[in-house]
Amino acid sequence: MANIAFIGLGNMGTPMAANLVKKGHTVAGFDLTPANLEFAVKRGVKAAKSAADAAKTADVIITMLPSGKDTIAVYTKAGVLDAAPKGAIFIDCSTIDVTSARQAHELASNAGMLAIDSPVSGGIGGAEAATLTMMAGGSKDAFAKAKPFLEAVGKKVVHCGDAGAGQAAKICNNMILGISMIAVSEAFTLAEKLGLSHQALYDVASTSSGQCWALTSYCPVPGPVPTSPANNNYKPGFASALMLKDMKLSQEAAAQSGATTPMGAAATQLYALHNSWGESASDFSGIINLIRGKTQ
Numbered sequence: 001m002a003n004i005a006f007i008g009l010g011n012m013g014t015p016m017a018a019n020l021v022k023k024g025h026t027v028a029g030f031d032l033t034p035a036n037l038e039f040a041v042k043r044g045v046k047a048a049k050s051a052a053d054a055a056k057t058a059d060v061i062i063t064m065l066p067s068g069k070d071t072i073a074v075y076t077k078a079g080v081l082d083a084a085p086k087g088a089i090f091i092d093c094s095t096i097d098v099t100s101a102r103q104a105h106e107l108a109s110n111a112g113m114l115a116i117d118s119p120v121s122g123g124i125g126g127a128e129a130a131t132l133t134m135m136a137g138g139s140k141d142a143f144a145k146a147k148p149f150l151e152a153v154g155k156k157v158v159h160c161g162d163a164g165a166g167q168a169a170k171i172c173n174n175m176i177l178g179i180s181m182i183a184v185s186e187a188f189t190l191a192e193k194l195g196l197s198h199q200a201l202y203d204v205a206s207t208s209s210g211q212c213w214a215l216t217s218y219c220p221v222p223g224p225v226p227t228s229p230a231n232n233n234y235k236p237g238f239a240s241a242l243m244l245k246d247m248k249l250s251q252e253a254a255a256q257s258g259a260t261t262p263m264g265a266a267a268t269q270l271y272a273l274h275n276s277w278g279e280s281a282s283d284f285s286g287i288i289n290l291i292r293g294k295t296q
Contacts, residue, residue, distance in 0.1 A: 005054035008064035009040040015127040018043035028054040052083035068100025081111040098164040105163035114142040119170035131155040137165030174246040181214040185288035220285040234286035243284035244271040
């Protein structure tokens with residue numbers, strides 16, 4: 001069993017850390033929000049005084065943070081790279097820009113550490129159930145060392161390539177999701193105007209060429225998929241603010257790489273408008289209300 005430092009104990013980080021505890025690992029955690037740390041302690045995580053304190057005896061350092069600048073700051077300004085034992089494996093599960101992910105790899109390598117960028121997909125439910133999809137970028141040696149810990153919190157673990165490849169996969173995947181949710185929302189809005197019931201459209205599209213995850217697992221109207229946020233007044237799930245963050249990352253990556261993503265660009269604008277309506281804390285599938293032209 002390993003000594004693990006887990007830095008960033010929010011809605012995703014805490015259940016992930018708790019699942020590592022369940023697997024028999026010793027987990028020292030730190031979060032800038034005292035309430036988050038207190039809750040994680042109730043789930044078996046040992047409280048550290050700082051990020052560096054959590055890392056000082058760790059074999060594995062896992063970060064789950066809001067942005068690339070936060071990951072870099074934890075590695076450098078917070079002193080985690082200096083505090084961690086040489087040869088430790090750094091696993092960044094944050095969803096951040098590819099440039100920052102590659103910078104984090106370089107910083108870790110220069111400090112004598114192994115590194116993996118491994119953003120996750122599956123939401124809070126997946127984090128609780130340890131059924132996340134883990135998208136990993138880094139060397140084969142780093143991936144081999146990180147894999148047992150990724151498997152402790154996820155159901156599917158994919159080595160996507162070298163440094164930054166995990167972030168690239170996450171950004172592309174969530175661009176698909178963001179666009180497809182808008183398409184599904186438009187289809188249901190059109191169906192309503194044409195007098196077609198939600199269930200009838202779902203029964204047809206879910207078993208034909210319109211089938212997609214946004215429809216069959218996260219349907220944006222109440223009824224057809226009882227577990228979707230639409231049945232709970234769009235309580236997230238996956239908040240619209242987080243979808244906007246990921247869509248912006250996709251457009252930043254597109255601009256930097258020279259890719260043409262017109263649908264991604266249009267979807268980003270729509271999620272920005274949805275957020276500006278005061279819906280940033282609601283589930284992203286609530287964008288159907290924007291498509292309909294009304295608030296919830």
